[in-house]
Amino acid sequence: MKLTGAQALIKSLEMEGVEVMFGLPGGAILPVYDPLIESSIRHVLVRHEQGAGHMASGYAWATGRPGVAMVTSGPAATNIVTPLCDAYMDSVPFVCITGQVPYKVIGTDAFQEADTVGITMPITKHNWLVSDANDIPRIVREAFHVATTGRPGPVLVDVPKDVSNQTMEWYWPDKVDLPGYKPNVKGHPRQVKDAARLVMEARRPVVYAGGGILKAGASAELLQFAELTGIPVVTTLMARGAIPDEHELCLGMPGMHGNYTAITSMQKADLLVTLGARFDDRVTGNPATFAPHAKVIHVDIDPAELGKVRRPDVPIVGDCKVVIAELVKAVRAEQEKHGRPDLSEWHATLREWQQRYPLTYQQEDGGPLKPQYVVEALRANTPDDTILASGVGQHQMWASQLWKFKQPNTWINSGGLGTMGYAIPAAIGAKVGRPDRMVWAIDGDGCFQMTAQELVTASAERIPIKVAILNNAYLGMVRQWQELFYEERYSEVYLSPDLPDYVKWAEAMGCVGMRVDNPDDVVPTIEKANEIDDRPVVIDFRTDYREKVYPMVPAGGSNDDIILGPEFGEGGR
Amino acid sequence: MSVPNGVTHHILTVLVENKAGVLSRVAGLFSRRGFNIFSLAVSPTDDERFSRMTIVVDAESAPLEQVVKQLNKLINVIKITEVPPEEGVERELMMVTVKATAEARGQVTELTAIFEAKIVDVGFDAMTIMVAGEPEKLDAFSDLVKPFGIVEIQRTGRIALPRLARQPTRLRAVRTARA
Ligand SMILES: Cc1ncc(C[n+]2csc(CCOP(=O)(O)OP(=O)(O)O)c2C)c(N)n1
Numbered sequence: 001m002k003l004t005g006a007q008a009l010i011k012s013l014e015m016e017g018v019e020v021m022f023g024l025p026g027g028a029i030l031p032v033y034d035p036l037i038e039s040s041i042r043h044v045l046v047r048h049e050q051g052a053g054h055m056a057s058g059y060a061w062a063t064g065r066p067g068v069a070m071v072t073s074g075p076a077a078t079n080i081v082t083p084l085c086d087a088y089m090d091s092v093p094f095v096c097i098t099g100q101v102p103y104k105v106i107g108t109d110a111f112q113e114a115d116t117v118g119i120t121m122p123i124t125k126h127n128w129l130v131s132d133a134n135d136i137p138r139i140v141r142e143a144f145h146v147a148t149t150g151r152p153g154p155v156l157v158d159v160p161k162d163v164s165n166q167t168m169e170w171y172w173p174d175k176v177d178l179p180g181y182k183p184n185v186k187g188h189p190r191q192v193k194d195a196a197r198l199v200m201e202a203r204r205p206v207v208y209a210g211g212g213i214l215k216a217g218a219s220a221e222l223l224q225f226a227e228l229t230g231i232p233v234v235t236t237l238m239a240r241g242a243i244p245d246e247h248e249l250c251l252g253m254p255g256m257h258g259n260y261t262a263i264t265s266m267q268k269a270d271l272l273v274t275l276g277a278r279f280d281d282r283v284t285g286n287p288a289t290f291a292p293h294a295k296v297i298h299v300d301i302d303p304a305e306l307g308k309v310r311r312p313d314v315p316i317v318g319d320c321k322v323v324i325a326e327l328v329k330a331v332r333a334e335q336e337k338h339g340r341p342d343l344s345e346w347h348a349t350l351r352e353w354q355q356r357y358p359l360t361y362q363q364e365d366g367g368p369l370k371p372q373y374v375v376e377a378l379r380a381n382t383p384d385d386t387i388l389a390s391g392v393g394q395h396q397m398w399a400s401q402l403w404k405f406k407q408p409n410t411w412i413n414s415g416g417l418g419t420m421g422y423a424i425p426a427a428i429g430a431k432v433g434r435p436d437r438m439v440w441a442i443d444g445d446g447c448f449q450m451t452a453q454e455l456v457t458a459s460a461e462r463i464p465i466k467v468a469i470l471n472n473a474y475l476g477m478v479r480q481w482q483e484l485f486y487e488e489r490y491s492e493v494y495l496s497p498d499l500p501d502y503v504k505w506a507e508a509m510g511c512v513g514m515r516v517d518n519p520d521d522v523v524p525t526i527e528k529a530n531e532i533d534d535r536p537v538v539i540d541f542r543t544d545y546r547e548k549v550y551p552m553v554p555a556g557g558s559n560d561d562i563i564l565g566p567e568f569g570e571g572g573r
Numbered sequence: 574m575s576v577p578n579g580v581t582h583h584i585l586t587v588l589v590e591n592k593a594g595v596l597s598r599v600a601g602l603f604s605r606r607g608f609n610i611f612s613l614a615v616s617p618t619d620d621e622r623f624s625r626m627t628i629v630v631d632a633e634s635a636p637l638e639q640v641v642k643q644l645n646k647l648i649n650v651i652k653i654t655e656v657p658p659e660e661g662v663e664r665e666l667m668m669v670t671v672k673a674t675a676e677a678r679g680q681v682t683e684l685t686a687i688f689e690a691k692i693v694d695v696g697f698d699a700m701t702i703m704v705a706g707e708p709e710k711l712d713a714f715s716d717l718v719k720p721f722g723i724v725e726i727q728r729t730g731r732i733a734l735p736r737l738a739r740q741p742t743r744l745r746a747v748r749t750a751r752a
């Protein structure tokens with residue numbers, strides 16, 4: 001069967017099981033948009049290519065399947081650079097197709113030519129420039145394989161216009177042949193045994209669970225391991241929901257804005273069972289003073305993570321799901337011989353810290369609306385399996401701290417890159433992937449202004465997400481740093497509470513817009529929003545701009561020096 | 574010039590797929606981490622699908638470990654072997670054009686013979702000589718002809734293979750990763 005390169009590309013995507021893609025056409029990708037009309041693939045037309053990339057990412061977070069975006073060359077390709085980098089930092093499986101100027105004019109500064117492969121080389125797991133239409137099925141297969149296996153990540157396929165128009169003989173490769181790519185999934189049995197021994201010896205162990213747990217779909221195994229051993233679990237920003245927050249062994253989020261118990265448990269631990277986490281500086285603070293007494297077991301699918309920041313005592317290269325299951329077996333065998341180690345003293349210490357140093361805030365009746373109260377009210381008034389996306393800033397930290405996650409894959413955020421504007425497109429992508437779920441975005445007023453136009457996409461495509469803007473009229477997180485570390489010298493952080501008018505803006509974009517100033521109106525307004533299912537909803541919550549995120553470990557500082565906040569007195573230390 | 578004394582140098586031989594853009598992927602990983610590639614030689618292998626790169630870097634071994642692991646993650650990289658200088662055979666080729674008027678020609682020719690080098694071109698007042706061997710030998714030769722006046726010098730960058738049999742080669746920088 002003879003096909004054009006463009007037809008072969010669409011057919012290859014169908015062969016890969018793609019049901020939906022996010023994108024926006026233009027000159028160089030025009031040939032590929034033509035066969036899309038006959039395709040079974042749903043296309044969501046975005047208003048800015050950055051939106052397409054984050055939607056693909058949100059889709060992948062929510063479904064575990066790779067997200068797909070397609071855009072044209074030049075400015076469209078550069079517009080999608082941020083989502084690629086974002087997905088690279090957070091290991092999100094994302095396949096990006098870009099148009100390119102005809103192969104024969106590459107290098108001549110042709111109209112809308114950009115060296116897309118060169119630009120995206122350091123921020124993709126791999127990328128391809130297609131030079132012959134006959135390569136398309138093979139490359140698409142390879143692209144999906146690379147994006148979704150091993151440590152997942154974004155890939156990019158750059159397709160020149162003349163290659164799209166070239167005819168080829170259709171085939172579908174029955175296997176992928178990449179001699180330099182063989183991810184190791186299964187942990188080394190001797191290392192697993194060594195790890196089990198360390199687990200048996202530890203008296204103050206902590207499981208340090210990272211995003212790799214969710215990528216591997218290993219929540220059930222994690223729970224099994226925690227319950228078997230009685231080892232408490234901290235869930236990083238990337239792993240929130242990996243184990244339910246209400247589980248007695250869940251200590252919540254560690255790191256710069258983690259809670260006291262999660263942070264301190266690691267500082268005092270004699271063993272860190274590190275599962276799919278990468279000792280990010282936002283978790284460790286100054287790595288020289290991080291978890292100084294702990295031996296380290298480190299399980300990761302990416303060998304480059306082992307020893308990158310902290311040298312593990314027992315490194316295990318492998319997929320979390322597989323390795324944790326092996327660990328469970330090994331520990332169970334040890335327990336049958338030697339009994340289960342007594343961790344009751346450690347549990348008691350942790351419980352005491354939790355009681356002494358809870359996350360706190362004061363919502364006064366009729367007083368200014370506290371952002372934390374909005375987050376808690378939202379949680380209390382939404383279904384357990386609600387998917388929550390967030391932007392980047394104070395609102396993100398409050399969302400992560402205070403939302404009680406009950407299921408895995410219900411939290412979507414930009415962790416590694418910290419991309420403002422992530423929430424709305426990511427929420428849209430999630431809702432497209434999981435139309436059965438309620439999807440909320442908690443966004444900042446600053447973030448909202450970066451990608452709000454995608455609410456037009458959501459209205460047009462009938463993707464009924466709900467957005468809660470925690471409108472503090474400031475680039476709040478930056479303001480917080482200026483208040484604490486720059487002697488309250490506020491430089492370029494004021495945004496205004498009512499410019500723009502978020503309600504009118506929402507309405508202009510086809511959404512329902514509502515505003516809340518008063519704590520009493522929070523719950524009724526959320527209830528109203530929950531009933532709307534035919535269009536997006538935006539609620540402008542006017543929150544107290546003075547509120548700061550606590551606890552806080554200043555950047556580069558030691559995790560022993562936690563600022564707890566004013567409620568704890570003496571500067572809260 | 575060989576790697577300055579006292580600086581640890583590492584020789585990596587990297588088997589890569591023979592495809593467009595592979596060199597820039599590899600080079601990019603080094604530059605992103607602030608490593609200077611001291612010399613680089615790329616050549617085809619007996620299997621046309623692959624090329625071999627010989628990369629010399631000066632580095633403390635801990636950060637190099639990270640680079641090697643990152644290199645390993647490149648889809649086009651098949652295999653990396655670190656050749657510890659004491660366990661490898663290193664060779665390099667140099668061509669040098671030396672000022673050599675009629676009077677000096679004899680002395681230059683003599684040096685050429687001592688170094689088992691080869692005269693590859695002769696002009697009225699200059700000669701081009703090719704020297705092959707260990708990088709130190711090339712250094713010594715260029716030092717010795719410098720007084721005559723060097724017009725131009727070109728070196729290939731070194732290539733290296735592990736010494737045979739006596740000891741199995743090992744991946745020095747990545748040994749901890751091979752869990
Ligand atoms: C694209 C981008 N630009 C700048 C920053 C730096 N930054 C981090 S948080 C923040 C403020 C975010 O403001 P807002 O969305 O209102 O959230 P808030 O902190 O007020 O909750 C800024 C500017 C960033 N993370 N991303």
Ligand SMILES: [Mg+2]
Pocket residue numbers: 444445446470471472473474475476
């Ligand atoms: Mg704000």
